[in-house]
Amino acid sequence: xxxxxxxxxxxxxxDVRMDLxxxxxxxRTVDLAGGxxxxxxxxxxxxxxxxxxxxxxxxxxxxxxxxxxLSREHRCVAPDWPLHGQTPMPADQDFTLxxxxxxxxxxxxxxxxxxxxxxxxxxxxxxxxxxxxAHPERLATFTLTNCDTHDNLPPDGFEQVVEAAQKGLxxxxxxxxxxRPAIARRQSFGGAYEDAGLPDxxxxxxxxEPVLGTVERGREFERLLTSLSAxxxxxxxxxxxxxxxxxxxxxxxxxxxxxxxxAYWLRDTIAGAREVVEVPxxxxxxxxxxxxxxxxxxxxxxx
Numbered sequence: 001x002x003x004x005x006x007x008x009x010x011x012x013x014x015d016v017r018m019d020l021x022x023x024x025x026x027x028r029t030v031d032l033a034g035g036x037x038x039x040x041x042x043x044x045x046x047x048x049x050x051x052x053x054x055x056x057x058x059x060x061x062x063x064x065x066x067x068x069x070l071s072r073e074h075r076c077v078a079p080d081w082p083l084h085g086q087t088p089m090p091a092d093q094d095f096t097l098x099x100x101x102x103x104x105x106x107x108x109x110x111x112x113x114x115x116x117x118x119x120x121x122x123x124x125x126x127x128x129x130x131x132x133x134a135h136p137e138r139l140a141t142f143t144l145t146n147c148d149t150h151d152n153l154p155p156d157g158f159e160q161v162v163e164a165a166q167k168g169l170x171x172x173x174x175x176x177x178x179x180r181p182a183i184a185r186r187q188s189f190g191g192a193y194e195d196a197g198l199p200d201x202x203x204x205x206x207x208x209e210p211v212l213g214t215v216e217r218g219r220e221f222e223r224l225l226t227s228l229s230a231x232x233x234x235x236x237x238x239x240x241x242x243x244x245x246x247x248x249x250x251x252x253x254x255x256x257x258x259x260x261x262x263a264y265w266l267r268d269t270i271a272g273a274r275e276v277v278e279v280p281x282x283x284x285x286x287x288x289x290x291x292x293x294x295x296x297x298x299x300x301x302x303x
Contacts, residue, residue, distance in 0.1 A: 023064045026040045043070070143247070145287055241271055250279060253281060
């Protein structure tokens with residue numbers, strides 16, 4: 001039987017956190033066929049690279065605490081999706097899971113990244129599953145945190161947002177929402193963090209300004225939300241059962257979007273899955289809120 005591991009809650013050392021300004025000081029740009037991509041690259045060169053993939057409505061800063069600690073011994077690379085963070089929106093961007101997985105592959109090719117330790121969260125986890133089965137040769141290990149799985153896309157707690165996108169109701173309200181970060185935090189991130197005061201106002205703007213800051217960006221975000229299909233994710237299941245890349249699942253146990261059962265579905269489906277590490281009380285964005293738990297699990301897995 002594949003094992004289950006639990007982690008005790010532990011505070012992350014505040015003195016090694018990176019604020020947004022420090023994090024952005026590590027940004028670089030690489031040109032792909034579709035346009036420039038902003039990414040963070042921190043840590044020593046040589047050895048394997050950890051590639052972090054965020055999800056909807058965030059950006060590479062989601063991984064700031066994890067990168068702050070792991071970059072002491074690993075090269076950590078985290079790109080912003082198209083339309084997210086500081087990566088502009090290509091006019092013809094394919095926002096299906098397959099299209100976003102091709103974005104990850106194009107980024108890896110441009111950066112000459114092979115033998116990577118791939119880590120995904122939220123919809124980024126679904127993108128990583130799609131990428132992993134298409135390009136297992138690029139992976140040394142694979143780690144999934146709370147994310148879309150099987151037919152749970154969109155999750156029940158997010159269906160109303162997708163329905164609003166289908167009706168074109170998100171984009172017109174985006175700029176007004178961004179002008180009131182407290183409301184934006186509650187409406188966009190409510191339930192995704194244990195601490196209701198997270199993310200802070202600066203991070204709320206950094207996450208949401210690129211996707212909702214103007215009506216034009218909001219329309220593209222609506223297109224993204226309505227391009228993602230559970231059918232595409234479910235079609236991966238036969239290939240996941242053949243994916244022998246060593247795989248770890250680290251899951252917050254109090255996630256109202258992605259229940260703990262999905263962690264065990266992944267463990268029992270991915271051929272190379274070794275264990276589930278439970279993060280007691282953790283929610284969707286625990287890698288941002290409680291990064292030390294993920295760092296601890298990754299170090300143990302890689303060792």
